[in-house]
Amino acid sequence: MSNEADFTEPARVTFRGYGGINLAGDSWGPQDGPLVVFLHGGGQTRHSWKDSGLALAKAGMHAVQLDARGHGDSDWAPEGDYTRGAMVEDLLGVLEQIGKPGFVVGASMGGLTGLIASAHPQHERMTGLVLVDVVPRPEVAGVERVINFLGSNPEGFASLEEAADAVAAYLPHRRRPRNPEGLQRNLRQREDGRWYWHWDPAMLGGRGEQIDMHTEALEDAARQLTMPVLLVRGALSDVVSEEGVRSFQALVPHAEYAEIGAAAHTAASDANDEFTDAVVDFVRAHVNME
Template sequence: MSNEADFTEPARVTFRGQGGIALAADSWGPQDGPLVVFLHGGGQTRHSWKDSGLALAKAGMHAVLLDARGHGDSDWAPDGNYSRNAMVEDLIGVLEQLGKPAFVVGASMGGLTGLIASAHPQRDRMTGLVLVDVVPRPERAGVERVINFLDSNREGFASLEEAADVVSAYLPHRRKPRNPEGLQRNLRQRADGRWYWHWDPAMLSGRGEEIDFHTDPLEDAARQLTMPVLLVRGALSDVVSEEGVRAFRELVPHADYAEIGAAAHTAASDANDEFTDAVVDFVRAHVRTE
């Protein structure tokens, strides 16, 4: 195997999603390693998984970090279609283009995509599923807080510092970074000089009303799960409660479970080392051997 120094930078790749939409991704690690596809949460980008991508590459795994449609460097949907089904078809298309089964790691919105995809006719393209702070029955107040944050500041920010203050207020459990430059991964400066979130606001259309609407199909998908499953919860999360975890584990008795004590809903970013260790251990335990 090549030494880990060969994988300190990702390769930029592009996939085609439903309707031919271009989906940007970073590819980390050896192509012949166990394949792990990462799906970020709403309003995030593939860069939220950067540290995990590097860690998996060093562990000999092939990590693909995908920008969802309307996010990051992926195309915005010309018809405004950001439905769960569209994102599921995007994922299935990406897995087909990758050419071998993959573990799918999804946070929040990405986790819902992965869960619904697990009931897709082509679900055999998935080797296993990691759900990061998402269950079929989330806490409404927590979900609404996330949606309200994403729907705020549509007028943009005068500076990166202003954006950092807003993020810090939204994530009070996390230490505010000394340098806000890292926010440039999630913001773009437009001609007016202001900084705007780098995702399509049309993504939010109807999201608030969908919370209860999707519970039944999500639970149906969970009941059908036979592949290996890992549920990761941030102990400080206001989106996934202990009750929500218990309900999920009743639906999926074979699921593994990991709780990260210092993390909230943004579990992977809050405690990346602990999160990544859990993913690596899960993949190693369930990787298929030919």
């Protein structure tokens, strides 16, 4: 397989999700390359992976980046069904529609979806799993900080600059961009002229990103893992501690581990190049790229 093909822009793709909703995504790279499906965290979109799709495409891989139900350009669940089970069915359905098994890269909410899916009867649709700053036993204070941010500013923002200020306060380790225009991927301006995060607030109802509430089910899924696994942690993360990493490694002794020094919980966007290199190396180590 040649790795020299030029894939500078993704193809827009749509999949049928659980309950008949439409799931939006971007498809990068050669269709016959190793499949890598990206699942973002709560309140984010497929664009949170920045340049990962292009990098994987140049490496000869087929990257599919999804907007989760209720996020970005995907449909909002009409009955407010944002349960872990619904998201698992979305993922497995997407893999079935693509028609080949693939590696799943999941950050936070997306990582939990991938981990639970790995214990599903149809887990053979998954080739491997990359967990991005998520473990069965997270730090409660860090989780609460994520939930509080997702639930803040229900009244929206008067401008993109105001939204950028809120993000900068939430991510103090990251340099504030000079131009906030990029936030338009995550915001929508409504008729009242204000900007609102473009995800369904019902996502927080009863679950949201409360990843400390499902420890037993997550640990059971981790114990069953036999596929290749990579855990990526941001060294500055307040959600995944070194103790949390050790607990996960005790459950999954064969898991590989990568720590990104300049990154926090949002590891993939904090240090995208280093994160992407780790994913590419992991996939190459577990597939035949000839």
